[in-house]
Amino acid sequence: MSEIPGDLKFLSSHEWVRIEEDGSATIGISDHAQDLLGDIVFVELPEIGKIIDAESDAAIVESVKAASDVYAPLSGEVTEVNPLLEEQPETVNSSPYTDGWFFKLAPADLGELDNLLSPEDYSDACED
Amino acid sequence: MLCSLLKLIANMNKTILHPQHIGLGAKMVNFADWEMPITYLTGLIEEHKAVRNSAGIFDVSHMAVFDFQGGDQVKFFEKIFANDIKKISSSNKALYSVLLTQDGGILDDLIIYHADDRFRLVSNCSTRKQNSAWYKKHALEFGVEVIERSDMGILAIQGPRAMEKILNMKGMHSQVGSLKPFECIFNGDALYARTGYTGEDGLELVLPNDQITGAWESALTEGCTPIGLGARDTLRLEAGLNLYGNDMTLSNHPYESNLAWTIDLNDEERDFIGKEAMLKVNQTSCQKITGVILKDRGVLRPGYEIKHENGHGVILSGTYSPTLKASIGLARVDQGYGASGEVTIRNKQLKLNFLSPRFLRQGKI
Secondary structure, eight states: OOOOOTTOEEOTTSEEEEEOTTSOEEEEEOHHHHHHHOSEEEEEOOOTTOEEOTTSEEEEEEESSOEEEEEOSSOEEEEEEOTHHHHOTTHHHHOTTTTTOOEEEEESOGGGGGGSBOHHHHHHHHHO | OHHHHHHTOOSOBOOTTHHHHHHTTOEEEEETTEEEEEEOTTOHHHHHHHHHHSOEEEEOTTSEEEEEESSOHHHHHHHHBSSOGGGTTTSSEEEEEEEEOTTSOEEEEEEEEEETTEEEEEEOSTTHHHHHHHHHHHHGGGTOEEEEOTTEEEEEEESTTHHHHHHHSTTOOGGGGGOOTTBEEEETTEEEESOOSSSSSEEEEEEEHHHHHHHHHHHHHTTOEEOOHHHHHHHHHHTTOOOBTTTBOTTOOGGGTTOGGGOOOOOTTOOOTTHHHHHHOOTTTSOEEEEEEESSSSOOOTTOEEEETTEEEEEEEEEEETTTTEEEEEEEEOSOOOSEEEEEETTEEEEEEEEOSOOOBTTBO
């Protein structure tokens, strides 16, 4: 399992969020999640402009084996989706924390970050 | 949620090869109370390609093996199988059949092998107890003893280069190379059959447990790739082969399960369980299984609803096909479906085409 970048925060359901320098929030799924799912063959991303609540379903990721919901760690408006995932969904397997990001939000309330897990707490939760 | 799934694996049945799977880094899952490898380290798609392009080996020792002793075995099988055992009872061959209830529901599907005047039957894992009771109940009348061989394991070696690798395996029975498709041979208690569940050439080896590890190691040495249950499912679906529990169940009869070819009515004297129900089926109005391929992006999954110009249907098995690089499936639909239809995925209507369920032939598009 690769090391988790320290600037990420997690939901226990395996989604990560990173607050970028411009204040936007980038969201993806963890290395552990992509490993459990196996070969990812399809990603359904939200519409740009959609308002999403924290911990509600925002995207779908499908491996050969199964479909899984992806939840938003924060509330906000979708500002961008990763165009790479349409043609190369397997990028989520090869680069879950960088090239394989799912979408970006304009966060509604950065205070929600306090509800999320640190990389250490997330790792511990996965080992439980 | 995913984390906790892995922890449910405790006190489950394990095959003889369990330590080998763990040693190879397999992800293990609960399959009908057996702890089985779903994928190894390279992942499902690479495993799938290994079988299509070269050779893969599967541990399918969770499946149920039965032998039979004494009595009138041919008469017994004539009664419990929809297919006619007489097709193989004087040759060294395998026969596919379904087991029907009196009402024509499908209890299971199976392969029965015959060679050297003995029969061996392999049926599904999840139906083991049900089948064992069913065989024993009906065997009484024919004086046949049913012996469950829990001391046996099964390996499948499949792919265009499978036979070449098998013939190089240490201690391989010398006559295996001359087996034609569906032929089989016993060597002591070991059975070798030119059958499989991938649409590729290869063998299934039903071996005493003390021969399993040696055969597995020897196949790996010859370059066979270990394949998990994940790729087993994508391979069988590309070949258009039904899976019991998905594509056929107790609630369906063979005519609506793409299995009309397994109902053998040629011998009018033969009375098999479910025959009366089969004769009453209206084959022009019942639903049928068809292959489907999704024309939009997405993945077909069991339960998704289908519409076409003359009716409805439902996806029974669905996956992503690594060979076709599109989502394929088997669907049970009303007749009169034409060339294309619509599937509903998460409240969206997407286009699909209907086609023969045999997506690949001899592993080719």
